[in-house]
Amino acid sequence: MNLTKVLPQNLSIMQFSQPKCLExxxxxxxxxxxxxxxxxxxFTDETCARSAADGEPFEAPYVCVKGDDTTxxxxxxxxxxxxxxxxLDMEQRLVTYVICRKGVxxxxxxxxxxxxxxxxxxxPGFRLPFKRHKFAxxxxxxxxxxxxxxxxxxxxxYLEPDYYRITxxxxxxxxEEFDATNEKLVSTDEAARYVRIKDDLxxxxxxxxxxxxxxxxxxxxxxxxxxxxQNYDRMYQVGRCFGDCMPPEGQRHIFGTMRAYGEPVELPExxxxxxxxxxx
Amino acid sequence: MNKTNxxxxxxxxxxxxxxxxxxxxxxLTLSGEGGxxxxxxxxxxxxxxxxxxxxxxxSYEALKAxxxxxxxxxxxxxxxxxxxxxxxxxxxxxxxxxxxxxxxKIEGADAxxxxxxxxxxxxxDTHIRWIPAFEKYLELRFTAPxxxxxxxxxxxxxxxxxxxxCIRIREGLYLTEVNRTSPMWSDMPQGYSRIVLLQDYKxxxxxxxxxxxxxxxxxxxxxYGADPEPEN
Numbered sequence: 238m239n240l241t242k243v244l245p246q247n248l249s250i251m252q253f254s255q256p257k258c259l260e261x262x263x264x265x266x267x268x269x270x271x272x273x274x275x276x277x278x279x280f281t282d283e284t285c286a287r288s289a290a291d292g293e294p295f296e297a298p299y300v301c302v303k304g305d306d307t308t309x310x311x312x313x314x315x316x317x318x319x320x321x322x323x324x325l326d327m328e329q330r331l332v333t334y335v336i337c338r339k340g341v342x343x344x345x346x347x348x349x350x351x352x353x354x355x356x357x358x359x360x361p362g363f364r365l366p367f368k369r370h371k372f373a374x375x376x377x378x379x380x381x382x383x384x385x386x387x388x389x390x391x392x393x394x395y396l397e398p399d400y401y402r403i404t405x406x407x408x409x410x411x412x413e414e415f416d417a418t419n420e421k422l423v424s425t426d427e428a429a430r431y432v433r434i435k436d437d438l439x440x441x442x443x444x445x446x447x448x449x450x451x452x453x454x455x456x457x458x459x460x461x462x463x464x465x466x467q468n469y470d471r472m473y474q475v476g477r478c479f480g481d482c483m484p485p486e487g488q489r490h491i492f493g494t495m496r497a498y499g500e501p502v503e504l505p506e507x508x509x510x511x512x513x514x515x516x517x
Numbered sequence: 518m519n520k521t522n523x524x525x526x527x528x529x530x531x532x533x534x535x536x537x538x539x540x541x542x543x544x545l546t547l548s549g550e551g552g553x554x555x556x557x558x559x560x561x562x563x564x565x566x567x568x569x570x571x572x573x574x575x576s577y578e579a580l581k582a583x584x585x586x587x588x589x590x591x592x593x594x595x596x597x598x599x600x601x602x603x604x605x606x607x608x609x610x611x612x613x614x615x616x617x618x619x620x621x622k623i624e625g626a627d628a629x630x631x632x633x634x635x636x637x638x639x640x641x642d643t644h645i646r647w648i649p650a651f652e653k654y655l656e657l658r659f660t661a662p663x664x665x666x667x668x669x670x671x672x673x674x675x676x677x678x679x680x681x682x683c684i685r686i687r688e689g690l691y692l693t694e695v696n697r698t699s700p701m702w703s704d705m706p707q708g709y710s711r712i713v714l715l716q717d718y719k720x721x722x723x724x725x726x727x728x729x730x731x732x733x734x735x736x737x738x739x740x741y742g743a744d745p746e747p748e749n
Contacts, residue, residue, distance in 0.1 A: 240645070
């Protein structure tokens, strides 16, 4: 029996997800946040309990993946409209926090807001670190080919600190699934932010909000938000997606992890030099 | 600044996942034929393996290949291998000759399943390319329950027949050990002849290690799989 033909699942962008990391199980972290809303996270194998001054305490199942040996991305939902994601950097005792909310835009309940906050991990007996993760610009000009599954790969260009640009080959499932809708857009630029975690480890956050704004119910995915740790030393990225999709049977919530393997790629100058039509 | 790289710094180990530190501070007691064996993980770097009245204190390296599936390497003068399956509370352990394994259960562990790992013929006829780095691969064609043909990139012209230990850990998850040197000018570092791969055929992912008996040195690998014979 050729197992390569028989066993693989077709999980699209989630195919190569890193196995769930349980290394934080049994641990509690106090996070001193620069926005003043200090937080406590307590992990079991199954759940993360969050208490903080900026909301009611709650406990929820979590996902956890690692960007390197000591940097964890954990994510969980208060409900299907509110996601909390933390990058816990044990080496430097720093934290970056991303909160995403759906249903807050009165014109389109699929549109999402997302905010990023910085802080430090408060260990008893130690002074708080004064350094912080920071918004990153030093990788502008990076182009990379991301392989998400045997049939799905995309090519990214990071050209501006608050946008990213995507393309793909004419063959493959990205072309099959997205060409029809993508060709209605004036460009593939999407709002994004980048955070430097450490050398060669960058947090990449984006939402498909331009897609949603222009195409809304003409498309399958509805303003999904991705938070990915990109390891440019090892050339992979890991993270989570959060949002909704619209299969024929009705709206479905999306929350899960993914990983992609990276390759260097050269992209055409006409793609890289094209104007971003969404900015002045 | 374009931050991408082609893996020249790490070679075959480029895509290697972060280390699996889940066992730090834990003790596993394994029972069954050949047991008992106790693995005491003192911290994130060192363990003690107690088996047959002897204790071995050594460093260890671990990778997670799938949910609840851990591949652990340790040893001082040669390589020992352990696969721990949390789903079935089971273990495959190689403490002796390369390719020889014993199959044990973890005492006192809650498990959703009851499968015990064992040698299998299910891999026969499987053909897979494992990609641990940009443009580098190991291609395996399993020709019998205990044999395969292995190709080391980029030497497509030099496939090599080899003995292979093929072990089913659980559905979709298989351990393979191949003992074979690579030809000159291949991407595999020369002399790393003990190749141990824990393979998830549902997600097409693997974690593994390559070991040089001469240097007593281990390199960790992981990456993704591709079908060398795609239908389209």
